[in-house]
Amino acid sequence: xxxxxxxxxxxxxxxxxxxxxxxxxxxxxxxxxxxxxxxxxxxxxxxxxxxxxxxxxxxxxxxxxxxxxxxxxxxxxxxxxxxxxxxxxxxxxxxxxxxxxxxxxxxxxxxxxxxxxxxxxxxxxxxxxxxxxxxxxxxxxxxxxxxxxxxxxxxxxxxxxxxxxxxxxxxxxxxxxxxxxxxxxxxxxxxxxxxx
Amino acid sequence: xxxxxxxxxxxxxxxxxxxxxxxxxxxxxxxxxxxxxxxxxxxxxxxxxxxxxxxxxxxxxxxxxxxxxxxxxxxxxxxxxxxxxxxxxxxxxxxxxxxxxxxxxxxxxxxxxxxxxxxxxxxxxxxxxxxxxxxxxxxxxxxxxxxxxxxxxxxxxxxxxxxxxxxxxxxxxxxxxxxxxxxxxxxxxxxxxxxx
Amino acid sequence: xxxxxxxxxxxxxxxxxxxxxxxxxxxxxxxxxxxxxxxxxxxxxxxxxxxxxxxxxxxxxxxxxxxxxxxxxxxxxxxxxxxxxxxxxxxxxxxxxxxxxxxxxxxxxxxxxxxxxxxxxxxxxxxxxxxxxxxxxxxxxxxxxxxxxxxxxxxxxxxxxxxxxxxxxxxxxxxxxxxxxxxxxxxxxxxxxxxx
Amino acid sequence: xxxxxxxxxxxxxxxxxxxxxxxxxxxxxxxxxxxxxxxxxxxxxxxxxxxxxxxxxxxxxxxxxxxxxxxxxxxxxxxxxxxxxxxxxxxxxxxxxxxxxxxxxxxxxxxxxxxxxxxxxxxxxxxxxxxxxxxxxxxxxxxxxxxxxxxxxxxxxxxxxxxxxxxxxxxxxxxxxxxxxxxxxxxxxxxxxxxx
DNA sequence: CATTAACCGAGACGGTACGTCCCGTCTTAAG
DNA sequence: CTTAAGACGGGACGTACCGTCTCGGTTAATG
Numbered sequence: 001x002x003x004x005x006x007x008x009x010x011x012x013x014x015x016x017x018x019x020x021x022x023x024x025x026x027x028x029x030x031x032x033x034x035x036x037x038x039x040x041x042x043x044x045x046x047x048x049x050x051x052x053x054x055x056x057x058x059x060x061x062x063x064x065x066x067x068x069x070x071x072x073x074x075x076x077x078x079x080x081x082x083x084x085x086x087x088x089x090x091x092x093x094x095x096x097x098x099x100x101x102x103x104x105x106x107x108x109x110x111x112x113x114x115x116x117x118x119x120x121x122x123x124x125x126x127x128x129x130x131x132x133x134x135x136x137x138x139x140x141x142x143x144x145x146x147x148x149x150x151x152x153x154x155x156x157x158x159x160x161x162x163x164x165x166x167x168x169x170x171x172x173x174x175x176x177x178x179x180x181x182x183x184x185x186x187x188x189x190x191x192x193x194x195x196x
Numbered sequence: 197x198x199x200x201x202x203x204x205x206x207x208x209x210x211x212x213x214x215x216x217x218x219x220x221x222x223x224x225x226x227x228x229x230x231x232x233x234x235x236x237x238x239x240x241x242x243x244x245x246x247x248x249x250x251x252x253x254x255x256x257x258x259x260x261x262x263x264x265x266x267x268x269x270x271x272x273x274x275x276x277x278x279x280x281x282x283x284x285x286x287x288x289x290x291x292x293x294x295x296x297x298x299x300x301x302x303x304x305x306x307x308x309x310x311x312x313x314x315x316x317x318x319x320x321x322x323x324x325x326x327x328x329x330x331x332x333x334x335x336x337x338x339x340x341x342x343x344x345x346x347x348x349x350x351x352x353x354x355x356x357x358x359x360x361x362x363x364x365x366x367x368x369x370x371x372x373x374x375x376x377x378x379x380x381x382x383x384x385x386x387x388x389x390x391x392x
Numbered sequence: 393x394x395x396x397x398x399x400x401x402x403x404x405x406x407x408x409x410x411x412x413x414x415x416x417x418x419x420x421x422x423x424x425x426x427x428x429x430x431x432x433x434x435x436x437x438x439x440x441x442x443x444x445x446x447x448x449x450x451x452x453x454x455x456x457x458x459x460x461x462x463x464x465x466x467x468x469x470x471x472x473x474x475x476x477x478x479x480x481x482x483x484x485x486x487x488x489x490x491x492x493x494x495x496x497x498x499x500x501x502x503x504x505x506x507x508x509x510x511x512x513x514x515x516x517x518x519x520x521x522x523x524x525x526x527x528x529x530x531x532x533x534x535x536x537x538x539x540x541x542x543x544x545x546x547x548x549x550x551x552x553x554x555x556x557x558x559x560x561x562x563x564x565x566x567x568x569x570x571x572x573x574x575x576x577x578x579x580x581x582x583x584x585x586x587x588x
Numbered sequence: 589x590x591x592x593x594x595x596x597x598x599x600x601x602x603x604x605x606x607x608x609x610x611x612x613x614x615x616x617x618x619x620x621x622x623x624x625x626x627x628x629x630x631x632x633x634x635x636x637x638x639x640x641x642x643x644x645x646x647x648x649x650x651x652x653x654x655x656x657x658x659x660x661x662x663x664x665x666x667x668x669x670x671x672x673x674x675x676x677x678x679x680x681x682x683x684x685x686x687x688x689x690x691x692x693x694x695x696x697x698x699x700x701x702x703x704x705x706x707x708x709x710x711x712x713x714x715x716x717x718x719x720x721x722x723x724x725x726x727x728x729x730x731x732x733x734x735x736x737x738x739x740x741x742x743x744x745x746x747x748x749x750x751x752x753x754x755x756x757x758x759x760x761x762x763x764x765x766x767x768x769x770x771x772x773x774x775x776x777x778x779x780x781x782x783x784x
Numbered sequence: 785c786a787t788t789a790a791c792c793g794a795g796a797c798g799g800t801a802c803g804t805c806c807c808g809t810c811t812t813a814a815g
Numbered sequence: 816c817t818t819a820a821g822a823c824g825g826g827a828c829g830t831a832c833c834g835t836c837t838c839g840g841t842t843a844a845t846g
Contacts, residue, residue: 004812004813005812005813005814005819005820005821006811006812006813006819006820006821006822007810007811007812007820007821007822007823008811008812008821008822009821009822009823010822010823013822013823013824029307030306030307031307031308034800034801034802035801035802035803036800036801036802037801039824043824044823044824045823045824045825045826046802046803046804046824046825046826047803047804047805047822047823047824047825048822048823048824050803050804051822051823103306104306106303106306106362107302107303107304107306107307108303109362109363110226110299110300110302110303110362110363111225111226111227111303112227116363120363120364124364128365151365152375155356155359155364155365155366156352156355156356156379158359158364159352159355159356159358159359159364160351160352160355160356162355162358162359162362162364163351163354163355163358163359166302166305166306166358167305167306167312167316168316168320168351168354168355168358169324169347169351170351179348183352183383186382186383187379187382187383200790200843200844201788201789201790201843201844201845202788202789202790202791202842202843202844203789203790203791203792203841203842203843203844204790204791204842204843204844205790205791206791206792209791209792230831230832230833231832231833231834232831232832232833233832239793240792240793241792241793241794241795242794242795242833242834242835243791243792243793243794243834243835243836244791244792244793246834246835247791247792396838396839397793397794397795397838397839397840398793398794398795398796398837398838398839399794399795399796399797399836399837399838400795400796400837400838401795401796401797402796402797405796405797405798421699422698422699423699423700426826426827426828427827427828427829428826428827428828429827431798435798436797436798437797437798437799437800438798438799438800438828438829438830439796439797439798439799439829439830439831440796440797440798442829442830443796443797495698496698498695498698498754499694499695499696499698499699500695501754501755502618502691502692502694502695502754502755503617503618503619503695504619508755512755512756516756520757543757544767547748547751547756547757547758548744548747548748548771550751550756551744551747551748551750551751551756552743552744552747552748554747554750554751554754554756555743555746555747555750555751558694558697558698558750559697559698559704559708560708560712560743560746560747560750561716561739561743562743571740575744575775578774578775579771579774579775593816594816594817595815595816595817595818596816596817597816597817598817598818601817601818622805622806622807623806623807623808624805624806624807625806631819632818632819633818633819633820633821634807634808634809634819634820634821635808635809635810635817635818635819635820636817636818636819638808638809639817639818785846786845786846787844787845787846788843788844788845788846789842789843789844789845790841790842790843790844791840791841791842791843792839792840792841792842793838793839793840793841794837794838794839795836795837795838796835796836796837796838797834797835797836797837798833798834798835798836799832799833799834799835800831800832800833801830801831801832801833802829802830802831802832803828803829803830804827804828804829805826805827805828806825806826806827806828807824807825807826807827808823808824808825809822809823809824809825810821810822810823810824811820811821811822811823812819812820812821812822813818813819813820814817814818814819814820815816815817815818815819
């Protein structure tokens, strides 16, 4: 590792910026969010913001990654039904909590190629990979038909999730999560999840 | 009706604006698209643009609606499989052709409440309605199980479509359209589409 | 002349900008003067300032030129002594009134080549030309020795004036103007000015 | 004297800073000169610069003082003409050599009150004092008329010199120095300098 | 056929955010 | 205690677009 020289980066400034970005997007929406406002609310100079992030979306991506780090579930109960149910309920809950940030990031990813790359690779791919893994383990256990591609299943699940995040139709509630689990079960040909 | 007085609206200016907006978004992307650039490229004053559209997204929405007016298919072959196949192939083809515009509109819909409303109501709902109708007619013919909600099927189809439009994974090709048709068939419990 | 098209330039904005620049330099000094502050005090957008002037010094130069337009004296009494006295008293008075602006412009002229050119050509050269003319007319009348170069006399006079403007020594009062007139008379070998 | 403790001041850093300041002002001009650039070119941290000088002008003033220390002439030949000629030739030569620095300092002195004070008291007053002394000694010898104020003569000489430094008109060459000497001789009523 | 109302181009206007630069200060570790 | 390194809060820079406005001119339907 290279020796640290000079004044160390301010952790408090970093946290204040992430918090300010999240607070302002919740209050005013992504369209009204500006780098200047983030700096102002964080009590920080614009230069400090630009030193570490190239855009407001990059700030939100870091805030999201940090906030979602612990919350990432990786169920492995031994049954596809319960795994799916747990994963989807948790994921939908997280998506509802961070809906504005997620919608903003997907929106910005359409305009900013570099951000889109980072968003898809760092954030989306890992989450989709977890779901693929769940299906693949079920396939290894012989729970699903041989023609099922785990990646296709994961794509369909996240497509449905994102459609709701982006406001296509309906809400992000438990009903939606469980219905989606049922749909996936039906597609894979496995037996259903337990109903509580 | 009120009698028209004064100089009539210039149809050539209107067309030039729509064309310029589409040309510039293809060339530079939506992020670099500005009202001033549209006016400049259309050889038109800014005022003329603002007189008829409130935002660049509104221009794109009109361009899209106009371009897609004829292309809207409404197959009714009497079999769910062929209806789905025709509808999805045509829709996917149109989505690929207008991918940048669609992505831009969905992106902007996240920021602009009024535009989002118009986009969803005018554009998305009608297209989703066509697909719901296809499924509903199949249900009336007894092709699908009674538990199937045509709106849910349509939602899932458009979710998958939008996921690809927004760059989630994979391309918008015929393979995708046919695979999606298969998936929907499987979910509804109907018999498959004919393979050419 | 080219036909005027578009919204005409706002004369009131122009005047407000000139007035604001002069007011702020008197209040805070040239060092604290910024384009943003000028715009703010003039109740004008920054763009409007930048549209017409490239720098704060250019604004001051225009304000000075406009203010000094009427005040430019061109005495021709038929006697070198009285011509000099009138010219120098008036010029010194004007210099004292605009001392901060003049010092600022000479200061900025050292940093900005283009401004220096404009300042010297538009402002300084014309004023020095008036004095040269006074001496030249006296030479034509035979009042001064043949070896005297009117331009050298004018240079010396403005050198002395600028030295005081820039704070070298002493004040810009009538005593200084009359003493300078005496010095020039002595150098040209002409007879002195009348003492009141 | 207080005993020195801790790491001593780096003489090499001090010299590097002065040299960098002079080099950069010659290369880019005073307008483009910044504290950061001086530190960068001197291979020194900004803090080291700020610890010893309050501004870039202060650095230039020290560089000028150091460079001009040896070059300060104080002729006393016993004749006003030769004294003036020697003093002015030497002074004009030095002014030409350091023209950019001198112009920059005079420029900055208009903006920075403290620097202006230091510049005038430390640098200008001493040089003007030497010239006053030359004239005063000539007066003591009876070479000049009783009405002549040595300080006025010195002011006029330096006014002419600064007018050329600041780009008013003409060059800083020997012709100018000798012509100025002649003018002063004529004003004091003394006999001229020897022509080589 | 003149009037009149709405359109059109051009372009200046007040305003806001952009991303950069430099200011002068600070906080480290190293000497 | 000085030094190199470099992050910090602050603030002006000059630019780009925003959406509005004010011009002179144009183009039909109306009176």
